[in-house]
Amino acid sequence: MPLHAATPTQIYTFPDVAALSQGLDTYVAKLSKEAIERHGKFTVAISGGSLPKQLSAVLKHNTSVDFSKWIVYFADERCVPLDHEDSNYLLSKKELFDHVNIPEENIHTIDPDLVNDPEEAAEDYISQLAKTFATKDSVRFPVFDLILLGVGPDGHTCSLFPGHPLLEDHTNWCAHITDSPKPPSSRITLTFPVLNHAHHVAFVAAGAGKQDMLHLLLDGPGHLPAQMVKPVTGTLSWFVDDAAAAKITSATHKGLERL
Numbered sequence: 614m615p616l617h618a619a620t621p622t623q624i625y626t627f628p629d630v631a632a633l634s635q636g637l638d639t640y641v642a643k644l645s646k647e648a649i650e651r652h653g654k655f656t657v658a659i660s661g662g663s664l665p666k667q668l669s670a671v672l673k674h675n676t677s678v679d680f681s682k683w684i685v686y687f688a689d690e691r692c693v694p695l696d697h698e699d700s701n702y703l704l705s706k707k708e709l710f711d712h713v714n715i716p717e718e719n720i721h722t723i724d725p726d727l728v729n730d731p732e733e734a735a736e737d738y739i740s741q742l743a744k745t746f747a748t749k750d751s752v753r754f755p756v757f758d759l760i761l762l763g764v765g766p767d768g769h770t771c772s773l774f775p776g777h778p779l780l781e782d783h784t785n786w787c788a789h790i791t792d793s794p795k796p797p798s799s800r801i802t803l804t805f806p807v808l809n810h811a812h813h814v815a816f817v818a819a820g821a822g823k824q825d826m827l828h829l830l831l832d833g834p835g836h837l838p839a840q841m842v843k844p845v846t847g848t849l850s851w852f853v854d855d856a857a858a859a860k861i862t863s864a865t866h867k868g869l870e871r872l
């Protein structure tokens with residue numbers, strides 16, 4: 614089955630989290646190879662939460678992936694020091710970076726000196742993005758090869774929360790938030806235009822706790838943040854385990870396929 618979905622949204626389901634990690638490994642390894650063949654690098658943005666562990670369980674052992682060509686950003690980051698237990702960087706470091714050979718300079722962290730000034734931290738992150746995606750003026754939005762997203766119980770993704778003014782940010786590449794309903798309250802996040810310009814966007818969701826939200830997001834129309842992720846020309850995929858997929862009832866459900 615081709616990974617490039619014929620339908621706007623492709624849902625891949627797996628019997629359990631172990632199989633989900635296997636599927637993610639296959640998917641990410643394929644996209645990494647394609648991107649490196651195409652332009653010599655693989656640009657990827659990674660979220661926090663449960664995703665880094667699910668992503669890395671199998672991938673970190675995959676010796677066929679050329680991690681030396683990876684350029685990593687964070688889909689969102691909490692404004693905390695890099696060694697803080699809430700740091701998304703620290704999580705991905707433990708789960709993935711410590712096990713593979715991504716050059717340190719290719720891993721774009723929040724500037725630890727700016728964690729007390731979220732606005733400055735977001736500005737700095739835009740400058741970091743510009744290093745990879747040309748200058749801020751010569752390209753409209755970064756085009757990531759892959760952005761990996763999680764989804765919260767309220768339908769948030771990245772640090773884009775329901776009803777928040779950041780949902781209306783259609784110009785900045787990265788924005789800050791100081792009133793995140795999910796702690797910690799200060800964060801920086803990629804914005805919708807960046808998410809929607811990626812070549813590939815994949816949501817990852819596992820466990821019965823996600824059932825109701827997945828039903829809401831995938832079975833009907835709506836304007837929750839996760840539903841606002843609609844790549845302009847890229848693909849949109851969901852990687853879910855059977856527990857998370859259990860309440861999906863619409864036509865979309867009939868499209869469920871094993872990877």
Ligand SMILES: O=C(O)[C@H](O)[C@@H](O)[C@H](O)[C@H](O)COP(=O)(O)O
Pocket residue numbers: 660661662663664688689690691701762763764765769770771772795
């Ligand atoms: O830093 C963060 O908090 C995230 O990037 C956030 O958007 C996360 O992906 C979702 O809240 C899902 O988190 P779980 O996978 O842990 O449910």
